[in-house]
Amino acid sequence: MPPEQSRTPPGGRRGLPLGASAGRARARPWPASRxxxxxxxxxxxxxxxxxxxxxxxxxxxxxxxxxxxxxxxxxxxxxxxxxxxxxxPLTDSERAAYVAQDVARRWHAWPVGMVFPEELQYVGFDRAQQYARRVGVAPEAACAAVVDAPVASVLRRHGCLTMLRATYVDQTSTFAVTVGVAVLQDEQARADAAAELPVDDRVGVRPVAFPGTVTDTFGAAQRQRTGWVGAGPYIVFSTAGYTDGRSRDSIPLEEQVNNEMWPVAESIAGRIARALGEPPDVPRCTQGNVC
Incomplete structure (x- = not known):
C-alpha cells in the first residue's frame, strides 16, 4: 500500500501536527482607535x-x-x-495757637533781662518820667512756697508751675517793690485761678530782700499793699513797702492812700505783665509772609 501523503491545506500552507499550538499573532489597533x-x-x-x-x-x-x-x-x-x-495763609485757629504758644514759652525762653528789665519807666505824681531800678532777681521757686497761705491754696489747686521774682526800687530808692510772676498751664487756668484769689491787699507774693542793698530790711512786716494783674498764662503779683523798714501799722491810712508807692508798684508790675502777654507778630503764611 503506498505511503500516506501528507495533506496540505489549501493555500499551500501545511497544517500543524495535531496537538501543536500556534504562536500568538500581534494585534493591530484599528485606525479609528489611533x-x-x-x-x-x-x-x-x-x-x-x-x-x-x-x-x-x-x-x-x-x-x-x-x-x-x-x-x-x-x-x-x-x-x-x-x-x-x-x-x-494761616487759619484763625492756627494764628491763635501761634500766639498762645509764643506767649506761654516766654518765661523760660526769654533771658532774665527781658522778663525783669534792669530799668522800668513809670510816671510820678508830677507827670515826670522816672525809672525804677532792679535790685536783684531771686531763684525760681515753687508757687506755694513764696506766697501767703490763702493765695498758695488757689495756685496749688490750679496747677501753678513755678514762680519768678525780682525786687525793684523807685528812682529815689524810697519804695521797694517785689514782683512775682506765677506761671500757670494756660490762659484758662490763669483766669480760673485769678477768679478765686482773695480780695485782700495784705496777702500775695512775699517780699524779697537782698542783703547789702537798700532792700535788706524789706520783709513781710514792711509791705504796705499787694496786688496782681493777669496776662496770658501769667499772674503778675506785686508787693510794695518802704526801704527804711517802716511797717504797715506805722503808716497813717491817709499817707497809705495818697503817697506815690502804690502807683509805682502798679506801673512796674503792669509793664512786666504787658511785655509777657503782648501778642507777637504772626506770619501771614505757613512759611513766613509769602504764600
Missing part, C-alpha cells in the same frame, strides 16, 4: 494650556490692580505732601 487617542491627547494639552493662560490672566489682572492702587496711593500722597508743604 485617531481617538490622538484627539484626546490634544484636547488634554489644549485644556492644560487654556488653564495656564487663564491663571496667568488672573495673576496679571491682580498684579495690575495692585500696581494701580499703589500708584494711586503714591500720587495722592505726593499731592498731599505738596499741599501740606507749600506755603499757605
Amino acid at each position: 485617531g481617538r487617542a490622538a484627539a484626546a491627547k490634544a484636547a488634554k494639552e489644549r485644556a492644560e494650556l487654556e488653564r495656564g493662560i487663564r491663571f496667568r490672566s488672573i495673576y496679571l489682572t491682580i498684579m495690575g490692580v495692585v500696581l494701580a492702587v499703589a500708584a494711586v496711593n503714591v500720587l495722592l500722597g505726593s499731592v498731599g505732601l505738596v499741599q501740606e508743604t507749600r506755603s499757605r
Whole structure:
C-alpha cells in the first residue's frame, strides 16, 4: 500500500501536527482607535494650556490692580505732601495757637533781662518820667512756697508751675517793690485761678530782700499793699513797702492812700505783665509772609 501523503491545506500552507499550538499573532489597533487617542491627547494639552493662560490672566489682572492702587496711593500722597508743604495763609485757629504758644514759652525762653528789665519807666505824681531800678532777681521757686497761705491754696489747686521774682526800687530808692510772676498751664487756668484769689491787699507774693542793698530790711512786716494783674498764662503779683523798714501799722491810712508807692508798684508790675502777654507778630503764611 503506498505511503500516506501528507495533506496540505489549501493555500499551500501545511497544517500543524495535531496537538501543536500556534504562536500568538500581534494585534493591530484599528485606525479609528489611533485617531481617538490622538484627539484626546490634544484636547488634554489644549485644556492644560487654556488653564495656564487663564491663571496667568488672573495673576496679571491682580498684579495690575495692585500696581494701580499703589500708584494711586503714591500720587495722592505726593499731592498731599505738596499741599501740606507749600506755603499757605494761616487759619484763625492756627494764628491763635501761634500766639498762645509764643506767649506761654516766654518765661523760660526769654533771658532774665527781658522778663525783669534792669530799668522800668513809670510816671510820678508830677507827670515826670522816672525809672525804677532792679535790685536783684531771686531763684525760681515753687508757687506755694513764696506766697501767703490763702493765695498758695488757689495756685496749688490750679496747677501753678513755678514762680519768678525780682525786687525793684523807685528812682529815689524810697519804695521797694517785689514782683512775682506765677506761671500757670494756660490762659484758662490763669483766669480760673485769678477768679478765686482773695480780695485782700495784705496777702500775695512775699517780699524779697537782698542783703547789702537798700532792700535788706524789706520783709513781710514792711509791705504796705499787694496786688496782681493777669496776662496770658501769667499772674503778675506785686508787693510794695518802704526801704527804711517802716511797717504797715506805722503808716497813717491817709499817707497809705495818697503817697506815690502804690502807683509805682502798679506801673512796674503792669509793664512786666504787658511785655509777657503782648501778642507777637504772626506770619501771614505757613512759611513766613509769602504764600
